Amino acid sequence: MKRYRWLLGCCLFLSIGMLWAADEPDLRMLQQKAAQSRDMEGYVGVCKYLYQTEENPELLLLYADSIHQLATKSKKPEQLVEYYIWASEGNFIKGDFQQGYALKRKAIALAEKAGLKFAISQSCCDMGYYCNVDARYDSARYYFRKGLEAGEDLSEAGEACRTMLTNYASSFLFEGKTDSALVYTIRASERSAADKDTAMLIENLNQLGTIYRRKKDLENCIANFEQALHLCELRGNHNAVAFIYGNIATAYCDWNRPGDAIPFSEKAVEYALKTGNKRRIGTCYVNLGAIQTRLVQMRAEGIATLLKAIPILEEVNDRRLLCDAYNYLVNAYRMDGNLNQAMYYLQKLDKLAHEMQTDAERFRYYQAKAGLLQESKKYTEAIIYYRRIIDMLRSGYKDARDYEHYKRLAECYLAVNNSSQAYEYLTQAYALRDSAFHTEQTEQLSEYSVKYQTKEKELEIVTLRQEQLEQETYMLRHRIIVGSVISLLGILLLGSLYARQRQRARIAVLANAANEKEREFLELQKETEQRLTRKYIDGLESERERMATELHDDVCNSLLALEMNIRTISGEESSDLSEQLGLLSNTRERLRTLSHELMPPAFQYATLDEMLGDYVLHLALPEGMYAEYHSTENVDWNIIPKAVGFECYRIVQEAVSNAVKYASSARIQVKLALENKNLSILVTDDGKGFDMSKKTKGIGLHTIWQRAETIGAKVELISAPGEGTRLRVNVII
Incomplete structure (x- = not known):
């Protein structure tokens, strides 16, 4: 199975999941091995590969049936559990969550009956993951607790336990309960650090950055993202880099800098496309489209990006991300003045949000509904939904741009001539906005603080090193070898300086020689150009002289002879050709003048x-x-x-x-x-x-x-x- 799964949040870009090793065998080789061995190991190897690529669920189900045949013959419960595990994964990849849930429950029940604690832990980890994807957060936490209880004392279940701890914290984050998410994510990161699981620690740091972003704690947000990126670079983990870039892009949006967020979100899409994971790609498209729609000049492009994400998310049946996509489309079409399309996607969001019945989805629905009603000038109805949003915020739901909802509610009250309520909510909006600005303004101070602390540590290290050197020098004074060592070092230093000086002199000589060669080349180039120009002009003069001679000695004389013949014929026949003769004479004179001009003076x-x-x-x-x-x-x-x-x-x-x-x-x-x-x-x-x-x-x-x-x-x-x-x-x- 995959080492981790990645649970992707739209706009959160939260990556919770499993990673595969870099050197994976190809499918054809695994199929050949399975055909030759016809045993559990061969069939499971093919299933693992198909599960990781998520491209051919039908083939995965076919190999799961092969495992089922082996289990039927051997009547071993662990083999039958293995069949339920892989058959359920094939159905989840197809998008048939109901059948997937049913098979997972069978795997868990059979593993509990047979006392297979490791299988219980793995199956509960998978079941909780898909419940998170399906926004069934209470169910997800139930299975995570069951899996942790089964695998806590098993050394081989360590990876699954770390994954479940992280996903357990994620369920609170997706539900909007950031305080609980923070507590459990810190526990998960401590467990990952203690077990030296760098890959899962990257997940925890990325999730911590997202939580702090929601809580408007800029310093801790950026610090955790930077630490996660640093670990990714050390491991060469480009998959995780994609999600961290997405989270950084979202952070920029929360601080009202969508233009700066675009490059980070585009990088996230680029890395997601390389992985080929459809859920990952759909999430990246939603994140990028949400940012683009906030910019007027890119709104049309953002809508196209969101529409591109919807069929991908429908294929993998990620309903929570679909809610996000519908929400962003409603807001984009509303800001673009296309209220019919906005209403169309609001109806889709309404249906999906009521099916899921979670705080996060309800909040998104209220937000889209209130904005659309306000845009349609139905202020009284919009006030109802804005009040629901405010109630959720006051009850502990976290939103990085909470001040905007207070401001929009104030606008609606002002539109219905309720000035006192408008003033009250506008005052609260400005108070929250000032708090957000204060956080933004601490960014540079936080950076300077980090740099100052780093310098302090470096100075402390230098001081300790200096004290150590002084102690060593004091001890070396009592040894005769000190003089010899110092003399040798001095000789080496002088030799090094002498060699460096000679090298500099050699470089200077070469530089002078190069400059001289360049000067000679430029002079030669100039002389060559002048010589070619002179040759061209001499040739031009020779040609002009030749043409002048030809015109004067040949053409003009021929024209003169022609003129005399015409005059003779004209006299004999008594015809009047004076006009033609005049024209011929003028032509001969112009040719003579031209020949004279062509001749060199x-x-x-x-x-x-x-x-x-x-x-x-x-x-x-x-x-x-x-x-x-x-x-x-x-x-x-x-x-x-x-x-x-x-x-x-x-x-x-x-x-x-x-x-x-x-x-x-x-x-x-x-x-x-x-x-x-x-x-x-x-x-x-x-x-x-x-x-x-x-x-x-x-x-x-x-x-x-x-x-x-x-x-x-x-x-x-x-x-x-x-x-x-x-x-x-x-x-x-």
């Missing part, structure tokens, strides 16, 4: 100033557009290097060409200035401009930047829609 015969002036003067411009050129007077332009002048000339060509083609401007200005070896070129137009944040660089602009880079020039480009374009190039010659 001859700076050996003219200066940059002269070349640019000539270029701007002979520009072929559309109608309505004109260009101006200005340069600094009384300057010796011959001092400009040919390479710099060449690139500057090409940059101006590219900029002016762009302005003519794309700017739709009326005026283009080119200015050349030289002052203190600072050569600057300014090309502006009054055209339509462009958005520099959206427009990517075209081929022309890219070429301008590349040419500027080869001569070390800086380029500044300014443009905006409707404001023209301004290009400035500065270079030191």
